[in-house]
Amino acid sequence: MRFLQDYDRQAAVLYAHQWAYGRNPRFYDYEHLGGDCTNFASQCIFAGSGIMNFTPTFGWYYIDANQKAPAWTGVPYLWNFLTRKSFSVGPAGELCALDDLRPGDIVQLSFKGEEFQHSPVVVSVGTPAALENVLVAAHSYDADNRPLSTYEFRKLRCLHITGVIRP
Template sequence: MAEIIPYDREAAVRYAHRWAYGRNPKYYDYEELGGDCTNFASQCLYAGTGIMNYTPTYGWYYLSPNDKAPAWTGVPYFFNFMTREEQSQGPFGLEASLNMLMPGDFVQLRFAQERFGHTPIIVEVGDPPALSNILVAAHSLDADFRPLDSYQFQEIRFIHILGARPGVAWAEKTKKNQWL
């Protein structure tokens, strides 16, 4: 699986702006079930990659409110899937430093709990990058263009998206299309 599909950061950010203060009816709103932030982050990421990983339990996908991977809606599972070492289908990235961040990357915040509990998407990065000039969009306390330093948090981490790896069906379709 050597081919990497580029991440369309602009598409992810456009999606974030479009749905920051609303809910796409194609997806369930988990706000009353612990929060909708990572569901929203996953929707944004999917808008920029178009590829899911349908591996039961350890994948990253959404088919319906009750048929989804834990990584689609769970903050720690999203992090673990995106920063995984094995080369499997779907988007991937790495834990990043502040100076690596670009629009379309993700932030995870730990508040007073033991685990990280919030996943905003970065929609704008100032120069030089600083918590005061990185702006995010999020669900669960809906926001768009919110300065990162306006959050009160205990710990922060960043996920820089590198691209997505195609699945077998996508690779076969691409191979067939090159002969048309």
């Protein structure tokens, strides 16, 4: 039997703060291979979920630099994994409005208005929930407590982590 459990938002945010300006040596740094933002976001989500999904191709896992799921490092693949309709092991999420974001959630930015290219991690949401009051941590242009309003983007999508499906 599988069931949804809470996502540890505090653990995800603490990890984000700890590694926003550094690199955890347990994970490869993809900065010079297209960017490290989604790798960092995945690490934060893993800190809050504690479980990976080792399904080949469509899972969400990291073993080493050469053995990882596309969803671990790819912006659209992370979105597809977290918003999947199948009931499979790992963190799960859903599209949400800006005011529904909570610390530990993910935002994805499109700089050109087409594909999404960046996956910052939400570390704080102020009141009212406006771009200047949502603070993020990210790799690829390392940042911590950076207001979303300081990014120049054309499109934004917000991803609320709803919980973790355990075996």
